Amino acid sequence: MMVTARRLRSIGWMATLVVCVALVMVLAFRVNALRSQVHQSDAKIVALKQETMYLETEFETRANQQQLKNWNDVEFGYVAPVATQYLDNERELASYAKPVEAGAPAPIRVASADDAVVAAAAFPAMVSPLTGRPVSEASDAVDHVAVTAPVAHDDSDAPRPAHKVAAASGLAGLGDRLATVHHAARDSAKTPAHKVAAKGLAAKDKGSKARDAKALAAKKAAGQKVKSARAPVEKSPSRAFAGRAVRPKDRFASADRTSAVGHRHAGNGTPLIKLALKDAKTVK
Amino acid sequence: MNATSPPGAPNASRPSAIGPSAISGATATGRLYLANLRQRSLQTARKRLMWVVVGFVFFTLTAFVRIGQLGFVSQTPDHGAAADALVPPRAEITDRNGVPLARAFPAYSLWFNPKALGPKGQPLVKTPEEVARALVQIFPDEDYADLFAKLKAGKPTYLRRRVLPEEANKIFALGEPALEFPRETQRFYPQGSLAAHVLGYVDEEGHGKLGMEEVLDARLIDPAHRAEPVALSIDARAQGAMEDELSRGMLETHAKGAAGIILDVDTGEVIALASLPSFDPNRGDLARNALVFNRASNQVYELGSTFKPFTIASAIDAGVVTDMAVRYPATPLKIDGFTIHDSHAFGASLNVPEALIHSSNIVTAQVADKLGGQRLRDTMIALGMNARPTIELPAKGFPIWPKGEWPRLRTMTVSYGHGIAVTPLHLAAGYAALVNGGIWRPTTLFKVDPAHAPEGRRVFQASTSARIRQLLRLIVVDGTGKKADASGFRVGGKTGSAEKAGSHGSGYRNKTAIIATFAAAFPMDRPRYVVIAMLDEPQATQLTSGQRTAAWNTAPVVSRVIARTGPLLGVVPDGRRDVDVSDLTPLVANGDGE
Numbered sequence: 040m041m042v043t044a045r046r047l048r049s050i051g052w053m054a055t056l057v058v059c060v061a062l063v064m065v066l067a068f069r070v071n072a073l074r075s076q077v078h079q080s081d082a083k084i085v086a087l088k089q090e091t092m093y094l095e096t097e098f099e100t101r102a103n104q105q106q107l108k109n110w111n112d113v114e115f116g117y118v119a120p121v122a123t124q125y126l127d128n129e130r131e132l133a134s135y136a137k138p139v140e141a142g143a144p145a146p147i148r149v150a151s152a153d154d155a156v157v158a159a160a161a162f163p164a165m166v167s168p169l170t171g172r173p174v175s176e177a178s179d180a181v182d183h184v185a186v187t188a189p190v191a192h193d194d195s196d197a198p199r200p201a202h203k204v205a206a207a208s209g210l211a212g213l214g215d216r217l218a219t220v221h222h223a224a225r226d227s228a229k230t231p232a233h234k235v236a237a238k239g240l241a242a243k244d245k246g247s248k249a250r251d252a253k254a255l256a257a258k259k260a261a262g263q264k265v266k267s268a269r270a271p272v273e274k275s276p277s278r279a280f281a282g283r284a285v286r287p288k289d290r291f292a293s294a295d296r297t298s299a300v301g302h303r304h305a306g307n308g309t310p311l312i313k314l315a316l317k318d319a320k321t322v323k
Numbered sequence: 324m325n326a327t328s329p330p331g332a333p334n335a336s337r338p339s340a341i342g343p344s345a346i347s348g349a350t351a352t353g354r355l356y357l358a359n360l361r362q363r364s365l366q367t368a369r370k371r372l373m374w375v376v377v378g379f380v381f382f383t384l385t386a387f388v389r390i391g392q393l394g395f396v397s398q399t400p401d402h403g404a405a406a407d408a409l410v411p412p413r414a415e416i417t418d419r420n421g422v423p424l425a426r427a428f429p430a431y432s433l434w435f436n437p438k439a440l441g442p443k444g445q446p447l448v449k450t451p452e453e454v455a456r457a458l459v460q461i462f463p464d465e466d467y468a469d470l471f472a473k474l475k476a477g478k479p480t481y482l483r484r485r486v487l488p489e490e491a492n493k494i495f496a497l498g499e500p501a502l503e504f505p506r507e508t509q510r511f512y513p514q515g516s517l518a519a520h521v522l523g524y525v526d527e528e529g530h531g532k533l534g535m536e537e538v539l540d541a542r543l544i545d546p547a548h549r550a551e552p553v554a555l556s557i558d559a560r561a562q563g564a565m566e567d568e569l570s571r572g573m574l575e576t577h578a579k580g581a582a583g584i585i586l587d588v589d590t591g592e593v594i595a596l597a598s599l600p601s602f603d604p605n606r607g608d609l610a611r612n613a614l615v616f617n618r619a620s621n622q623v624y625e626l627g628s629t630f631k632p633f634t635i636a637s638a639i640d641a642g643v644v645t646d647m648a649v650r651y652p653a654t655p656l657k658i659d660g661f662t663i664h665d666s667h668a669f670g671a672s673l674n675v676p677e678a679l680i681h682s683s684n685i686v687t688a689q690v691a692d693k694l695g696g697q698r699l700r701d702t703m704i705a706l707g708m709n710a711r712p713t714i715e716l717p718a719k720g721f722p723i724w725p726k727g728e729w730p731r732l733r734t735m736t737v738s739y740g741h742g743i744a745v746t747p748l749h750l751a752a753g754y755a756a757l758v759n760g761g762i763w764r765p766t767t768l769f770k771v772d773p774a775h776a777p778e779g780r781r782v783f784q785a786s787t788s789a790r791i792r793q794l795l796r797l798i799v800v801d802g803t804g805k806k807a808d809a810s811g812f813r814v815g816g817k818t819g820s821a822e823k824a825g826s827h828g829s830g831y832r833n834k835t836a837i838i839a840t841f842a843a844a845f846p847m848d849r850p851r852y853v854v855i856a857m858l859d860e861p862q863a864t865q866l867t868s869g870q871r872t873a874a875w876n877t878a879p880v881v882s883r884v885i886a887r888t889g890p891l892l893g894v895v896p897d898g899r900r901d902v903d904v905s906d907l908t909p910l911v912a913n914g915d916g917e
Contacts, residue, residue: 052375056375056379059379059382059383059386060382063382063386063389066386066389085408088409089429092426092428095423096426097488099513099514100511103514103515103517104517104560104562104563104566104567105515105516105517108567119886119887119889120890120896121810122810122811122812122896122897122898125811125897127897
């Protein structure tokens with residue numbers, strides 16, 4: 040028994056030795072396998088880099104200055120931009136916006152989906168999670184314009200919740216409401232903007248026509264822009280208006296025009312902000 | 324029995340293992356034997372144990388050493404060989420924005436291997452005539468007779484050094500195994516002939532010739548540095564625009580040649596340097612002809628009226644001209660039996676601004692006369708007009724420089740750019756000093772960090788430079804340089820139309836052979852770049868309204884170059900800015916002239 044134990048022990052040692060040797064060999068094989076894999080990948084990387092360089096060079100060759108010039112002469116006819124095509128800043132860009140004058144023709148509106156259909160489509164109402172009442176985009180718009188309008192807020196007058204203001208709203212009355220905001224801007228000292236907006240909501244029953252959803256979107260966007268465009272306008276009048284003094288009540292309108300430029304250029308060509316200004320006039 | 328005991332058993336177990344036999348033989352000899360046996364067994368056991376331990380230690384050490392070696396010594400598989408494959412045999416040359424202008428490229432070449440079909444087989448499947456004809460169809464510029472002779476001779480040789488992939492495909496379609504396309508690393512210029520005179524080319528031995536390839540030869544093939552590309556100061560886009568407009572100007576006027584330079588006035592960096600007609604550095608084998616001659620840095624010309632601003636600046640600097648309103652007689656000036664004329668009469672008298680606007684030789688000569696030869700000469704020396712231009716290129720022309728004291732007549736002719744011949748690069752460096760506040764800096768083809776621009780040397784006072792900026796702008800607004808006025812770029816400059824001297828000192832007999840130069844800088848309210856355009860012997864054509872002077876041919880070239888390159892070089896055109904010339908405007912009567 041003793042002998043067996045001793046033998047077992049020595050066999051155990053031997054086995055351990057063999058296992059260690061085997062492990063070392065496995066490690067070595069594994070390392071070598073990995074190494075050759077890395078070598079292969081390396082070679083592949085080099086081949087791909089060379090291929091990239093090859094393609095790059097081919098591209099550079101096919102698109103070299105002389106070739107581009109030849110293409111331009113035959114196909115494109117691009118010329119260097121002239122001084123008038125450069126704008127220094129947003130103010131200069133804004134100077135291209137033309138103020139709407141009295142008696143100006145109605146802005147051309149491009150064909151799109153029938154507004155009446157859009158208005159009648161009755162988008163599913165968004166319900167406020169707090170009150171369970173429908174929250175329309177109109178309330179957002181009113182909220183937003185109220186914030187951005189240059190109105191000296193009467194602090195004592197607690198602002199009314201947006202959803203209350205918008206409770207009775209529908210797409211039909213949007214034009215009135217948005218237009219009234221301009222009115223608010225002009226008489227800013229007298230009436231806080233959100234009150235005015237509410238007044239506008241109330242006025243929707245007075246036979247105002249259905250306004251299109253596009254005007255809503257446009258006005259909303261314009262309202263957002265007003266916030267950013269206002270500051271520079273107030274600091275110093277833009278070059279376009281430098282000739283005449285900018286009256287305080289004109290300022291806001293100027294800012295509106297400023298922001299309109301971007302929309303006109305970015306959108307489908309419809310001078311959206313002009314539309315809104317026109318509405319302002321009709322309501323006034 | 325003892326022999327059967329396990330060799331590696333521990334010593335403690337030994338007495339019990341041998342115990343019974345020791346008791347059975349109870350003699351002294353037996354005991355001794357047994358003790359001896361025990362001793363030996365113990366030794367054997369220890370020895371074996373030692374071997375086992377050594378084995379363990381050995382393998383453990385081996386394992387640790389291996390792990391250590393893997394972990395610390397041997398880096399991740401040797402990248403050297405693979406990375407070496409990516410290092411080009413000759414470093415790349417790029418423009419200032421990293422656009423490759425010259426690179427080592429494994430291009431195909433066309434090799435004729437007559438032994439491809441076996442040592443005894445026919446070299447070609449088809450007849451040499453057919454193959455040669457097919458090859459000429461693929462390469463129209465190849466010579467049929469030459470190809471035919473090579474194919475018929477049946478000796479291994481290059482048929483063409485560089486073959487494009489699609490051409491290789493066409494050759495492959497011929498089905499001739501003897502036509503092989505080994506890929507060889509060659510020097511390739513992706514932009515073709517663009518900036519050929521700046522770059523140069525590489526010969527068959529792999530050494531650079533002519534341009535920066537020659538200058539940088541050692542650096543480009545240095546194993547330690549060839550992985551990093553060398554950036555030049557050239558802007559490939561500006562260079563392209565310059566070459567394009569110059570070649571247009573050449574075609575419009577049937578000129579013999581043209582040169583153009585765009586120079587950064589603050590750092591002396593050459594943004595574009597063009598010499599036309601040019602050559603294709605990709606065909607270095609064909610580049611051994613007159614086309615490799617660099618007109619911008621190697622050819623010297625009498626650059627004519629473009630020198631007048633140097634004279635005026637020198638006079639203002641020296642206090643000779645203090646009042647711009649002073650009028651000088653403008654009637655032909657007789658001196659030492661030689662009469663100085665203007666292109667046409669400008670009335671009885673002109674002031675300095677008018678003299679520059681109308682480019683009056685007579686008034687400039689009088690100003691130079693008052694200034695004196697020595698001071699004009701000193702200015703010219705300070706502007707580097709008496710030595711080869713400072714540029715890295717090997718092609719640097721030595722000016723024709725009047726030696727010794729300048730007599731009165733020489734001073735007067737030099738004042739309007741005759742009797743002294745320099746390269747257009749000299750002129751560019753001089754104009755940079757005129758407009759940048761008065762500092763002359765060496766021109767360079769290497770990128771310069773604006774913060775570490777060479778100090779240069781002061782040639783003119785800053786106030787003189789400011790005055791010259793006004794005058795140069797006035798020339799473009801009201802004078803001979805009107806056609807150079809790129810809208811919004813506030814260009815200022817001076818025309819120069821110098822008759823070429825006849826051969827063997829025969830004077831200026833050929834009135835139709837002129838060098839038309841326009842030297843401009845922009846924007847004049849804060850000059851950034853000097854632009855020089857020069858046409859060699861432009862002809863009067865319909866496109867130049869029947870004129871051959873610089874106002875009609877090189878000024879429009881400069882205007883178009885500035886309009887195209889200005890925005891690329893960071894100058895935004897602005898119609899509301901300009902250098903203030905209101906103090907000079909009242910002194911100028913309206914009128915044109917050359």
